[in-house]
Amino acid sequence: MKIVYKDYWLLPPPGFTAIMWFGRIIAKRKAEPLSARIVNHESIHEAQAKECGGWVRFYLMYLRQWVRVGFKYGKIPFEREAYCYDGDLAYLENRMPFAWTMF
Numbered sequence: 001m002k003i004v005y006k007d008y009w010l011l012p013p014p015g016f017t018a019i020m021w022f023g024r025i026i027a028k029r030k031a032e033p034l035s036a037r038i039v040n041h042e043s044i045h046e047a048q049a050k051e052c053g054g055w056v057r058f059y060l061m062y063l064r065q066w067v068r069v070g071f072k073y074g075k076i077p078f079e080r081e082a083y084c085y086d087g088d089l090a091y092l093e094n095r096m097p098f099a100w101t102m103f
Contacts, residue, residue: 001046003039005029020045022055041086048078048100077103 003018003025011026012019018027018034020042027034049058062078069075074083080103085091 001025001039001043003027003034005032018042020049023049036089037086040089040091041082043092044082044085044095045078047092047095048081051098077101 001023005027007029008026011021012028017031018025018038020026023046025034025039025042027038031038045058049055052058052061058078062076065076065078066073073079077100081100084103085095
């Protein structure tokens with residue numbers, strides 16, 4: 001997975017170090033190099049996107065979840081899974097498909 005270090009005005013948004021954007025991690029230049037935990041978090045999103053049938057469907061589902069939970073970022077199931085397991089660097093090797101549905 002490619003990591004791009006930039007200081008875009010939109011990506012990553014304020015308050016975020018990095019964001020997964022269509023299979024690339026866009027990170028703030030001042031965060032170079034990214035921690036293994038952040039890369040793992042974004043890699044979990046990549047696995048989720050594959051399960052959803054691609055990036056466009058993933059982002060549409062992500063937006064729908066965000067609306068459904070009252071625009072509370074920390075309650076989005078995709079994010080809950082990623083934050084719960086981003087410290088476990090072996091998680092993706094043993095991850096159950098569609099694990100985000102359990103959150």
